Amino acid sequence: MKKPVIVLGTDHAGFKLKEEIKRYLKQHDYIVIDEGAYNHDANDDYPDFILPAARKVAKIPGSRGIIFGGSGQGEAIVANKVKGIRAALYYGKNPDIVRLSRTHNKTNILSLGARFLAKDEAIKAVKLWLGTEFNNEERHKRRINKISQIDK
Numbered sequence: 026m027k028k029p030v031i032v033l034g035t036d037h038a039g040f041k042l043k044e045e046i047k048r049y050l051k052q053h054d055y056i057v058i059d060e061g062a063y064n065h066d067a068n069d070d071y072p073d074f075i076l077p078a079a080r081k082v083a084k085i086p087g088s089r090g091i092i093f094g095g096s097g098q099g100e101a102i103v104a105n106k107v108k109g110i111r112a113a114l115y116y117g118k119n120p121d122i123v124r125l126s127r128t129h130n131k132t133n134i135l136s137l138g139a140r141f142l143a144k145d146e147a148i149k150a151v152k153l154w155l156g157t158e159f160n161n162e163e164r165h166k167r168r169i170n171k172i173s174q175i176d177k
Contacts, residue, residue, distance in 0.1 A: 028053075029155075030088040034060040034078025034100075036071035039093025039139040042147055046091060046137075049148050055155075072103050079104040079112070082133055090134040091151060097138035104134045108176040111169075115150050116141035123150045127157035129165050 031050055035043040040062050050057050060078040062069055071094050082090040090112075094100040097114045104112035113126035116138030126132040135154045137147055159165070 028055050030056045030058060030085055031155075032058045032060060032078045032081045032085070032088055032090040033092070034074040034090065035062055035093035035139075036069050036074055036100075037062060037065050037067050038071075038095035039097075039100075039137065040065045042137065042139040042142065042144065043091075043093045045144045046093075046147060046151055049151065071100050075100045075103040076107070079107040079110050079134060083107050083109040088133070089155070092134060092136045093139050094136070095138065095140045097136040101134075101136035104136065109173075110134055111172065112136050114138065115154075117146055120150060120153055123154045124157050127154060128160040129168075131159040131165070131169050 033043055033047055047057055047059060058081060060081060061074045075092050078090050078092055082088050092100045092104060097116055101112045101114045104110050111130055111132045112134035113130065113132040114136045115123050135151065137150065
């Protein structure tokens with residue numbers, strides 16, 4: 026199976042973790058598009074990077090996005106404002122959240138709370154998320170279709 030294009034976006038709070046995940050993805054032969062931040066600037070604002078990343082995921086068929094922030098919460102909110110995006114938040118502890126976000130919700134963006142995740146835990150979450158497919162059960166397809174109707 027062909028690997029999806031992965032779009033990244035972060036502000037200063039997630040910059041270091043984004044760079045670690047970018048390195049991991051490239052080592053595993055993913056095509057990575059980095060929408061910034063490109064350096065650590067404590068005064069930057071996450072919508073400036075998350076919105077372009079989410080728009081790019083919505084535009085590139087089959088792509089996925091990984092976004093980063095201090096908690097990941099605001100970043101998920103911004104991403105979910107974009108038509109066609111289903112972003113899920115993960116900030117540690119139970120990886121079933123990551124798996125279920127794909128099998129039940131067919132998420133196309135994973136928002137990571139960098140202040141709550143160690144690098145190894147974040148890599149495990151990314152690996153799980155990228156390796157998990159939507160299960161195509163009728164009840165989940167029906168729900169995804171209802172979500173899609175909201176975009177219209």
